Amino acid sequence: MRKESELSLKMKATAIAPASIALIKYWGKRDDRLRLPLNPSVSMNLSACLTTTTVEFATGHRHDQVEMIGEEISEKEIARVKDHLNWIRKLGKSRLSAKVVTKNSFPKSSGIASSASGFAALTVAATAALGLRLPERKLSTMARIGSGSACRSIPDGFVEWKEGNTTGSSFAYSLYPPDWWDICDLLLIVSPGGKKVSSTAGMAEAWTSPFFEARLENIKDRIKKVKKALKQKNFILLGETTEEEAVNLHAVMMTQKPPLFYWNEGTMEIILAVCEWRNQGLPVYFTIDAGPNVHLITEGKNEKEVRGRIRSLKNVKDAIVNKPAKGAVLAENHLF
Numbered sequence: 001m002r003k004e005s006e007l008s009l010k011m012k013a014t015a016i017a018p019a020s021i022a023l024i025k026y027w028g029k030r031d032d033r034l035r036l037p038l039n040p041s042v043s044m045n046l047s048a049c050l051t052t053t054t055v056e057f058a059t060g061h062r063h064d065q066v067e068m069i070g071e072e073i074s075e076k077e078i079a080r081v082k083d084h085l086n087w088i089r090k091l092g093k094s095r096l097s098a099k100v101v102t103k104n105s106f107p108k109s110s111g112i113a114s115s116a117s118g119f120a121a122l123t124v125a126a127t128a129a130l131g132l133r134l135p136e137r138k139l140s141t142m143a144r145i146g147s148g149s150a151c152r153s154i155p156d157g158f159v160e161w162k163e164g165n166t167t168g169s170s171f172a173y174s175l176y177p178p179d180w181w182d183i184c185d186l187l188l189i190v191s192p193g194g195k196k197v198s199s200t201a202g203m204a205e206a207w208t209s210p211f212f213e214a215r216l217e218n219i220k221d222r223i224k225k226v227k228k229a230l231k232q233k234n235f236i237l238l239g240e241t242t243e244e245e246a247v248n249l250h251a252v253m254m255t256q257k258p259p260l261f262y263w264n265e266g267t268m269e270i271i272l273a274v275c276e277w278r279n280q281g282l283p284v285y286f287t288i289d290a291g292p293n294v295h296l297i298t299e300g301k302n303e304k305e306v307r308g309r310i311r312s313l314k315n316v317k318d319a320i321v322n323k324p325a326k327g328a329v330l331a332e333n334h335l336f
Helices: 075-092 114-129 136-146 148-153 199-203 212-232 235-254 264-281 300-310
Strands: 010-024 029-031 041-058 065-069 098-104 158-161 172-176 183-189 284-289 296-299 318-322 330-331
Touching: 010 114, 010 148, 010 212, 010 235, 010 284, 029 114, 041 114, 041 148, 041 183, 041 212, 041 318, 065 075, 075 098, 075 136, 098 114, 114 136, 114 148, 114 330, 136 148, 136 172, 148 158, 158 212, 172 212, 183 300, 212 235, 235 284, 235 296, 264 284, 264 300, 284 300, 296 300, 300 318
Parallel strands: 065 098
Antiparallel strands: 010 041, 010 330, 041 098, 041 158, 158 172, 183 296, 183 318, 284 296
16 A cells, blocks of 8 residues: 555635624633633524634645635634644644635624634544544544634533543533523624734733632533523523623633733723613623624614614624534535
């Protein structure tokens, strides 16, 4: 049998993966290399915030090539992709170099979980291109190695990520399918540019906040509340717990050393508006990941009213409407 390098091989696959909004968030790691989180988390996949990635392994590629359509990609980001390819190649017992082309339907590096959808799509496309047929749990643990929350972009709909204490025990799984509950996530963009401090860098200093230990002590209770809200379709409980969690997370960020301020004028405008709308009887809540952009959570029946009120916010540059979505899937149409 001839060696792989002597064959004329070309293996290609494309995957589409969603970003997610964390209802209960991940902030702090017990293992940096394996990206094992200090706490479990719960999220909802987003239907309109997608990463599409095509991976081709071929004898004609002398080295790995990584391109992003429509946006710049840094050398550091390229290095992370190549490291992930190396890990997948080892699993697939391959020495072929790869060409990777990717694109987002939303701004990257702005606190909208672009690394999560990116590494989920990369994992599914690269393993498929190498002919690896892996179960969802294995794909979830593999995606986590590239970017922690990428594991949540593998399963469908509403998802829980178990923190685990080994690489095999930290994975995400679906709590409910996308059609379980008609929830609407309106992602309000106030700053489409990349953030100055990455989540990885910010998370490394989480332990310096005087509120960090209290956060970890209380987070499992919030997990129970969110799971109860999802099971019962109790929107008030879901909204109150999700909003409380977001404020708690950013209180930790703001009291780290050095302090980490992701919010800006637009963020505060939205927060104050949402509180006022709710006082007026409109059931809508906010949540914010590691960035200035804000997610508004409401039920589908109130989507039109919320969208109408968003027009009055002067700092909102764009609004992306999301419903609960499937996780990462293979696609037939390649990017090259």
